[in-house]
Amino acid sequence: MVIEQVLARWEADEARVRALLSAADAKPKRQIFGLSGMEMFEAIFAGELPPPPIGETLDFVPIHMEPGAAVFQGRPQRRHYNPLGTVHGGWFATLLDSAVGCAVHTTLPAGKGFTTLELKVNMVRPLSDRVPLVRAEGKVIHAGRQVATAEGRIVGPDGKLYAHATTTCLIFDHAAKPSEGSHGQA
Secondary structure: OOHHHHHHHHHHHHHHHHHHOOOOOOOOOHHHHHOOHHHHHHHHHOOOOOOOOHHHHHOEEEEEEEOOEEEEEEOOOHHHEOOOOOEOHHHHHHHHHHHHHHHHHOOOOOOEEEEEEEEEEEEOOOOOOOOOOEEEEEEEEEEOOOEEEEEEEEEOOOOOEEEEEEEEEEEEEOOOOOOOOOOOOO
16 A cells, blocks of 8 residues: 555544544543443543543544554644754653553553553654654564553554554452542542
């Protein structure tokens, strides 16, 4: 498939997803704690739950979730640049953390949550706004009772690898009745 065809498909995927998403919101929703990871993502993709605002801040969007895998798509822009004139490493890390973390989240049953314990990112080539879109693909390596690991990659529409990462996540029980302002961590 040529780059223009991949780019057109990615743009169509993004338009389809953005048409379904509700407005971003950071306020924790108590009903989330009763949903499995996949149920939560299904509700986000159906517009029933808001996506988190970090996607608006850094211009990336979830594209696809399935058990053990997550795909996000981002637009590298000049506003993401570091002083050297390329996309800041924090943008790479945030996009990859979202992909690998959500891949882990898709495996969790209702009442369970996770937090990133460790994220290792390798940036193998610079990004600039000359690359219109990239995808971060996360896949679970191991999902245990207390610890999960996952790996991810950022690729361009031409198939070039821009970065790769691994993560270790801590799995925990959500509090039975989260208080207002609680993040649901035990």
